[in-house]
Amino acid sequence: MKQPPLDAVVRLASWGSTLLLLSLVATVIGFLAFKGAGSFSLELVFGDTPPLEALLLRRPVFGGLLPAIVGTVSLVVLAISLAVPLGLAAGIYMAEYGRGRIQQALGLFFDILAGVPSIVVGLFGFSVAVFLHRHFGGRIYPCLLISALSLAFLVLPYLIRTTQNALEALPEAVRLTAPALGATRLQNIRFVLLPRALPGILSGVILAIGRCAEDTAVIMLTGVVASAGLPRSLFSAYEALPFYIYYISSQYRDPAELATGYAAALILLAICAMLFAAAALIRQRLGARSHQRL
Amino acid sequence: MDRAAKIRIEHLFFHYGRRQVLDDVCAEIPSNAITAIVGPSGQGKSTLLTCLNRLCDAVADARVSGRILMRFEDRWQDILAPGVPLHWLRRQVGMVFQAPNPLPMSIFKNVAFALKLTGQHRRPDVNDRVTRALERAFLWNEVRDRLHHDARTLSGGQQQRLCIARALILEPEILLLDEPTSSLDSQASEVIESLLLALRERCTLVMVSHYQDQVRRVADCVLPLSSGKIQLLATG
Numbered sequence: 001m002k003q004p005p006l007d008a009v010v011r012l013a014s015w016g017s018t019l020l021l022l023s024l025v026a027t028v029i030g031f032l033a034f035k036g037a038g039s040f041s042l043e044l045v046f047g048d049t050p051p052l053e054a055l056l057l058r059r060p061v062f063g064g065l066l067p068a069i070v071g072t073v074s075l076v077v078l079a080i081s082l083a084v085p086l087g088l089a090a091g092i093y094m095a096e097y098g099r100g101r102i103q104q105a106l107g108l109f110f111d112i113l114a115g116v117p118s119i120v121v122g123l124f125g126f127s128v129a130v131f132l133h134r135h136f137g138g139r140i141y142p143c144l145l146i147s148a149l150s151l152a153f154l155v156l157p158y159l160i161r162t163t164q165n166a167l168e169a170l171p172e173a174v175r176l177t178a179p180a181l182g183a184t185r186l187q188n189i190r191f192v193l194l195p196r197a198l199p200g201i202l203s204g205v206i207l208a209i210g211r212c213a214e215d216t217a218v219i220m221l222t223g224v225v226a227s228a229g230l231p232r233s234l235f236s237a238y239e240a241l242p243f244y245i246y247y248i249s250s251q252y253r254d255p256a257e258l259a260t261g262y263a264a265a266l267i268l269l270a271i272c273a274m275l276f277a278a279a280a281l282i283r284q285r286l287g288a289r290s291h292q293r294l
Numbered sequence: 295m296d297r298a299a300k301i302r303i304e305h306l307f308f309h310y311g312r313r314q315v316l317d318d319v320c321a322e323i324p325s326n327a328i329t330a331i332v333g334p335s336g337q338g339k340s341t342l343l344t345c346l347n348r349l350c351d352a353v354a355d356a357r358v359s360g361r362i363l364m365r366f367e368d369r370w371q372d373i374l375a376p377g378v379p380l381h382w383l384r385r386q387v388g389m390v391f392q393a394p395n396p397l398p399m400s401i402f403k404n405v406a407f408a409l410k411l412t413g414q415h416r417r418p419d420v421n422d423r424v425t426r427a428l429e430r431a432f433l434w435n436e437v438r439d440r441l442h443h444d445a446r447t448l449s450g451g452q453q454q455r456l457c458i459a460r461a462l463i464l465e466p467e468i469l470l471l472d473e474p475t476s477s478l479d480s481q482a483s484e485v486i487e488s489l490l491l492a493l494r495e496r497c498t499l500v501m502v503s504h505y506q507d508q509v510r511r512v513a514d515c516v517l518p519l520s521s522g523k524i525q526l527l528a529t530g
Contacts, residue, residue, distance in 0.1 A: 099354070173395045180349055181408040181460065182385040191410070192397060 007095040029269070036262030044263055045069070060229045065264055067230045071238040072271060074231055075148055075219070076212045083152035083159055084205060090156075091163020091201075096189055114157035122221035125150030129222060142223035150218045155208035162204025166197035195286070202283040209275045213268065216242040241268040300325030300345065300468065300498040306360035308341055308522075310353065315341045317522035318360075323515070325365070328490055329501045330513035333507075338522045339502040343470050346500060347387040348373060348380055366467065385412070388461030389470040393477050394453035396445035396460075401437050404445045405459050412464070423463055431459035431476070432489045451482025455489065462493075469493065471501035475508065487512050 003011075046054045047064030061067055090110075094103060125146050132140040174196055178188040193217045194201075224243040231238040241264050248261035301323035308316035315338040323329045331339045344350040345358060363370045366386060373383055385408070396404050403410075405424045414420060424441075426432040426469055433455045437448070445456055454474060461469060471490070475483035490512055503509050509516060518525040 080467040173391060173393060176349060176352065176391070177395050177397060178407075178411070179352060179380075180347065180367045180384060180389040180391070181411060182464065184381050187411055191407075196398070 012182040025096065032262050032265050032269070035161060036259055036264075036266050039256065039259040039263045040266075044260060046162060046265075049159025049273075057230070061184065062227075062229075065241070065244065065260075065267065067228065068239040068241045068244045068264065069267060070230050070241070071144075071224070071240045072268065073275075075238070075240060076143065076150065076209060076271075076275060078144065078148035078234075079151035079155070079212045080209055081147060083155050086152070087156050087159025087204075087208075088163055088201065090160045090195075092167065092189060092239075094160060094164040095167035096185070096193070110157045111162050114161070116154075116214050118154055119221075121150050121154045122218040124153075125218060125222035140235065142221070142231045142237065143235045144223060144231050144238045147219045147222040147238075148226065148234075150222050151212045151215060154215065154218060155211050158208050158211070159204050162207070163197070163201050166204070167193055169200065170196055198286055199283060202279055206276050209279060212271055213272050213275065214242055216246050219243060220246075241265075241271070298325055299323065301500070302361075302363040302370070303342075304361040304363065304459075306345065306362065307358070308338065308350070309357040310341075311355040315522055316336065316345070319519075319522070319524055321517055321524050322500065323500060323517075325498045326392050326496070327514035328494055328512050329481070329515040329517060330509045331500065331502045331519055332504075332509055332519045333519040334347065334382055334527075335504075337519050339519050340472050342519060343389075343472055343500065343502055346373075346468070346470055347384050348378075349384070349389065351380065381411075385464045387464055387468040387470060388464065388466035390454070390457050390461050390472070390474050392473045394450060394457050396448070396456055398444070398446065400442045401445045401448070401456060402441040404456055405463055407444075407460060408464050425462040427451060427459040428456075430462050430493070431455045432485060432492075433459055449482070451478050451485060454478060454482070454486060458486075458493075462497075466497065466499055468498045468500065471499065473502050473504060476504060483508070 011029070038124045041066065042051055045051075046067050047061050047066075053059045054064075054066055094106060094110075100107060127141065129140065129142040129146050129147075132146075168239065170193060174192065175188075179185075179191045183191065213233050219240055220243060223237050224240045225237045226239070226243070226247050228237045228239050245261050245264050245268070248257060252258040252261065299322045301321075303319055303321045303323075306316055306319040307314070319342065331342060333339055341350060345362060350356050350358060360374065360376060361372045362374050363372055365371075366388075371378070373387075397407060397526075399407075402424055406420050407426050409415075409423065411422055425434065428437065433452060436452060437443075437456075445453065448456060454477075458469075474490075475486050478486065487508065491500070493499060494514075501513075503513075
């Protein structure tokens with residue numbers, strides 16, 4: 001049967017857009033690989049320090065990317081573990097408990113929060129750091145914890161909205177199954193609604209991970225520095241890959257140094273991929289568990 | 295058969311926002327019988343059914359007034375009265391939906407789910423009661439060897455009987471069924487119909503049905519609902 005012309009056009013356009021996006025992604029990654037692959041070496045990560053000694057924390061790494069890698073991973077893990085419980089709870093409130101005007105007002109508020117530019121969130125974090133510095137005897141400086149808190153604040157609206165949408169998208173039949181069997185509201189949320197909404201919620205978490213890993217504006221103002229070694233505590237300055245990339249691309253002395261920036265970008269992409277894979281794995285595990293254990 | 299009344303609906307009004315769905319419904323539903331609520335689509339049949347376990351409370355903008363009296367242990371109780379614990383009510387009044395809605399877990403866990411909600415975890419008891427519920431729902435012989443398979447692998451008719459078993463495990467005195475066979479083929483419907491006839495001994499069944507033949511075959515009593523009113527009281 002012949003397809004109506006409009007169908008063919010829509011089909012062609014969808015295919016074309018998908019191909020365009022795919023080729024763009026391939027171009028970006030290919031470009032990074034082409035520029036950065038040459039400078040990949042153990043030395044790039046560990047500098048002059050022998051890798052084993054560096055990994056066992058026996059000797060500090062100078063001139064390598066290890067501190068920035070560790071800094072980025074700890075920043076993301078910290079920010080996500082601060083943001084997820086809060087975002088989940090607020091999302092559950094919005095979907096299951098909030099009603100009427102209050103819910104609408106909060107929704108508007110979260111949307112505005114999602115639209116706040118990250119540099120503003122960074123400035124806010126910076127002001128908090130200054131405030132704490134003044135009131136706690138000058139012992140608190142911009143640091144890992146303040147960066148993580150600011151990033152958590154940045155991604156919170158995404159987490160809230162995706163949790164809310166995932167819960168609200170559940171069909172009425174699913175929603176009424178447990179109450180019809182005498183479940184309380186909390187039991188319904190815990191045993192039926194949350195497990196069913198988990199894939200949606202996890203995609204929100206994955207988005208948030210990406211946002212935390214790539215953001216430069218917030219951390220620039222709240223604690224990242226060009227050279228700090230491995231982060232020593234929550235209250236110390238730290239290095240991070242996005243900042244390293246920004247720093248190298250704006251201040252490189254020779255093409256070889258610029259190439260390390262490309263290599264750092266590749267490493268950042270790889271870290272994101274690993275964090276996404278971890279989130280996907282958790283999604284799979286939790287899905288399997290809710291299926292078996294209930 | 296004991297035909298004493300189990301449920302008495304008195305001057306029941308139901309509004310959904312500004313729309314009136316039920317208009318002064320009065321009816322008596324006999325115990326240990328199958329009562330069919332029949333009538334054209336969109337006349338409030340399902341709404342009337344969800345009033346009986348107050349699942350209608352979950353609907354935003356819903357307003358109910360009137361009385362629904364139910365006889366539990368020879369005492370009449372108005373289930374619309376404030377302060378009636380909903381989870382208690384819904385354990386006495388089970389419900390089966392139009393489309394089978396097994397939870398994404400094993401057959402065993404689906405049936406045991408209601409026990410989990412009431413905090414009963416003792417394994418031998420749970421096993422016993424799951425077996426009994428599946429037997430009462432005519433499903434035991436078909437699933438005894440694969441209790442720990444995903445419930446969604448069952449056929450539509452089996453899933454619906456699983457949902458009936460899940461509703462029966464708490465031994466409700468009243469079972470509500472919202473067009474329980476409308477998504478099934480005629481063979482699967484027949485099994486469900488004979489199951490309903492068997493359940494009547496220990497349960498009061500109230501079902502919404504679109505099928506005249508089905509009503510004629512299984513219903514002891516018919517409540518014709520049209521424009522939110524009961525048209526006449528006929529007993530079969």
